[in-house]
Amino acid sequence: MVPVRASLEVDRPAEQGPQTNGDFFMLRRITTALAAGALLAGIGLASSGTASAAPAGGPWVGCPYGAVCIYGQDVNPWGSPHPTDVYYSYGAHNLSGKYGHHYIVNNQYNGASVSLCSGYNGVGCHPQLPAQNAQTYDLTPVNSITLNRDPILG
Structure with missing residues (x-):
């Protein structure tokens, strides 16, 4: 039996996307990192609002809950x-x-x-x-x- 080598590489012009499987996964990592960064930035912006939102059920800037x-x-x-x-x-x-x-x-x-x-x-x-x-x-x-x-x- 002759070993068969499988490859996902496709010959296509550069304007059609990544040339190798490794390039594809690198692009996917970059896209994921950018999306995660945008999400975290959005969370940071959402949590930087006014000082009128105390945590429910806990102390707030040293003031006990209920006080x-x-x-x-x-x-x-x-x-x-x-x-x-x-x-x-x-x-x-x-x-x-x-x-x-x-x-x-x-x-x-x-x-x-x-x-x-x-x-x-x-x-x-x-x-x-x-x-x-x-x-x-x-x-x-x-x-x-x-x-x-x-x-x-x-």
Whole structure:
């Protein structure tokens, strides 16, 4: 019996594509690598959105899940994830010694919000920060915050 040599090489002009099986697989690797790179770039662009999307069920920039956190004056929680104040219970919480701009992170769930109030004990409250959001506020005129249940979900 005479051994037979099989080959997938095809004689064709250069403009019709790769000349050898090896060229075909090299082209396929390059195409796959480019597609994977485009996919990863798309994921990177999609995940570089706003800071208002907290991970569900876990801590967010040092703020425990289910809590509202206040960070030190002019402290960026993404650079220093160590809150100075952490609140878990619904209702009013009086503030003391908070002046200037502070980040507030609302890592509560089920639509719970936090309000900033000009008076003590939750009096004179202003717009709410929804659950799973973060914002910087000037706390100089703020004397208390309230943690609020969602009126529908309770």
